[in-house]
Amino acid sequence: MTRRVFLSIMTAAGVSLLAAMLLILGMLQSAYTQRYRQQLRDEAAYAAAGLETGGTAFLAALPAGSGRITLIGADGTVLYDSIGTQDMENHSGRQEVQQALASGTGESSRYSATMGERTYNYALRLEDGRVLRVSAADFTLPEVLRSLAKPLLLIAVIVVLLSLFLALKLTRSIVRPINQLDPEHPDKAEIYPELSPLLDRLSSQSGQIDEQIRELRRKQQEFAAITENMQEGFLILDRDTNLLSYNTSALRLLGADDAVLGQSVLGLNSGSSFRDAVERSIAGEHYQRTMHHDGRYYQLIANPVHQEDGIIGAVLIILDVTEKDQRENQRREFTANVSHELKTPLTSISGFAEIIMSGLARPEDITHFATNIYAEAQRLITLVGDIIKLSQMDENSIPVEKEPVDLREIADFACERLSQAAAKKHITMAVHGSRETVSGVHQILEEMVLNLCDNAIKYNVEGGRVDITVSRDPRGAVFLSVADTGIGIPQSDRERVFERFYRVDKSHSKEIGGTGLGLSIVKHGAAYHGATLSLESELDKGTVITMTF
Template identity: 50%
Template sequence: MTKRLFSAILTVTLSTLLVGMIILIAILMPYFEQQLATELTTELGYLSRGVSQYGEDFLSTIDPGSSRITLIDADGTVLYDSSLDASTLENHADREEVKQALATGSGESVRYSTTLQEKTLYRALLLPSGDVLRIACTHYSSMGIFLLLIQPILLILTFGAVLSAVISYKVSHRLTRPLNEIDLEHPQVPEDYEELTPLLRRLNHQNRQIKAQLMELGEQQERFASITENMKEGFLVLDRTGTVLSHNTSAGQLLHAEAPLMGRDMTHSPIEELNSAIRDALEGQHTETLIPLFGRMCQLFANPVYQQDQLTGTVIVLLDVTEKQERETLRREFSANVSHELKTPLTSISGIAEIMKSGLIDPNDVPHFAGKIYDESQRLIHLVGDIIKLSQLDENSIPYTAAPVDLLELAQNTRIQLENPAAKQQVTLQVEGEPVVIEGVLPVLDEMLFNLCDNAIKYNKPGGHVWVSVKHTPDGPTLTVKDDGIGIPTEDHERVFERFYRVDKSHSKAIGGTGLGLSIVKHSAAYHNARIELESAPGKGTCIRLIFPPGREIHGQEQTD
């Protein structure tokens, strides 16, 4: 605005100066010409009286100055001329001013020289002698004067331009300073600009509207950010070129983004499946597919976004379905394992029953075959029971309530239950420690400890030992089952808690079991928020430690025997 004011003021000032000079010249030229004509007339009167009194010789005694004096006979012959030799001049009878003087007593005319840009004024007077006395004076025309004065005019214009520039600069800054100093957030009417009151009132009103809209927009953005940031799903909004306009933290985590995603072109990401889905969405196609992302499996949804039938971008949602896929895999494996485990004893029972039905069995062998059927049926019962327990633990639907449980007392009861099996395996089972009471579900804890001790006995060697220890530790109540049996290879440590997984399948087949014992231990520990630690090596035995959170420990509980 300052520049525009400066240019406008400077232009007006210079234009006014130039037009003023032109008008001044236009006004003064006729005035000077009139003054010159009057002076010529007056001077001609003085000269006529001198010539009448003293004759033609009077003219040679005076200094004509810049004027030209001519005495002309009645027939037009030049008798005297102050500038030229009269004998060389042509007859002047045809001169306009001479003809007028001879006819009326006086005459005047103006002649213009385009070559010299000059104008000559003539005044003539008829003398009593019949001669005509003429006086002439030459002066510059308007254009001639302008050309003569061009240099001073340019100097004046230059000085005027500089002066106008200085004045324009100061005036423009003085005019715009109050405007520039207006606080647009809290506009106040300047003292010198009351005319701005309506504008500033509108600014105040618009500021209030903008603030209200910004607050509403900010609240909407906060709500949107709060929703998206708390989503486990990755969320990205892309423009029509595939550039990220918005995203949440989960998207960056799932994509393992080392740099900010904002502004990145996702059509050239290192994940080809993602690129393909984005390109399809930007072409207007809804895409839903599974893609692997850095060891995880994600469900990708890509939807095009339209505004008034114009494709403006796309929305990408990434859902981590790794656990779902793993559960589905486990479910299929579990179904296959359960079918296999059920099929084996059922086939055995069915075969024995078929032989007995055909009457091919010696009556003396019936008890033996009946015992086989009983053993296989018990195996089925145990398998179904373990499956039911796992199902209850999975669904957190244990039909019991939590109560104080003394882990040392529980360990001693377990030792009593397994005393005979341990003796048959020639394994010594020992319990040691101090009373530790926690809040827990007794049947679940009992099943968990029973499976640990049972495995420690089964996978031991004659003359082996099993130690059960209960004590307080800084990490919380700790229950440890340790043996010096066959041990578990390091590569199998992560899998021994899987359902139906057996390290030594031939040995497991010989000693029986459903293959669900340690899986029940894992789920029972998770039910009580306990942490499992496993230490084992082939030939060096196994140590499984259960560490319960300190919050489950009950202090001051009396021990009852």
């Protein structure tokens, strides 16, 4: 800006100075020319008077600083010349000589080859018919400029320096209010009136920008709140695989400690599945694949981001599908187990019925066959009933309202109900603790305690012991624990004993009996009542299962 202002001032000053100089020089030339020529006329008259009295000797005695003096005869012959008369041509054809011979005086201005410059010539006719001419260098504009060269150069330097000084000062005076503007509060600035429209627009735009920034921050906070509360991992990449945005779930699922925005996302995970998802999505391909990492399964969903027929990046979603995969495996295993558990009694029932139907059974065996058919049918009914109970608890659709239930009463009932089964193995059963009430479904709680006690008897040793304890801690939590002195549960099986149809000792499952759903019913019943289960076991010493309400 300083340069523009300087050039503007310099141009204006230069044009003005040049115009003024030309005008002054023109006026000076006109005035000086008239005065100069008048002096030549006076010199001619003075020389003519001297010539009349003193002859040519007078002309020769004139000082050298005077103009050129020439005496010309009536026929144009040069009689005398202050420069010299040798080889001088006839001057009858000269304009000033012709005018003087005709009217008494004459003048002209022309280039003189003798003097080597442009001259002014004044001729005066004498009384005897001769012509006296005085010539001198003419006063021209180049001559004036040549004589004024140094002053003009000095003036030009002064104009340039003054223009630069004014430009700097003017620029600072213009820029200073602009530099002192507060972008956030432009309306409070002290400026010259010419900036008022600009400040009005800045103030309006500042308000709009502030509003847009607030809106962007609000949306950014909403986006961050949504993504940070997602269980799914979320990654946004540019087309160079550099990380633009992410949430903490993505780092957790990928097993990364930290991520740096602007660096390649491939540094977060070195697996081939993750690399394929990134590279294929950047290439414009929708990609979906399951990835295994640290014993868990993750589903990668990668989509390219298009803009104006070009790919500018990709979005990756990471889903933890471990539980889904486990549930699918459990579903397949459950289906296989149910099929097996149903097939076994049905095969027995079908076999006994076929023997009776074909008449091969002896009359004394029919009662035995009927007893077996009834037992297998009851086993089927129990199995179907347990499956229905599990389904109802899974769907939270048990058709009974919760009510206050006395756990000590249920414990006493279970002890009495299973006393005969315990007596067959000479197992001692005892109930300890106080009467504690919880909110729940009596039938389900009773089934849970019966299953725990039944398992404690089945997997106990001959002459062992089963203790049922009901208590409450100072914080108000109610406990019901069933402890046995049985064979215990191996460490590798403790996480799976609550699965449906899972048995620790599969070789003796037929001898022990049961549907294999007892502990699964306990687990789902506890979840239905908001209770937690804990298991402590030691091989050949026993097991303690505790429900905490």
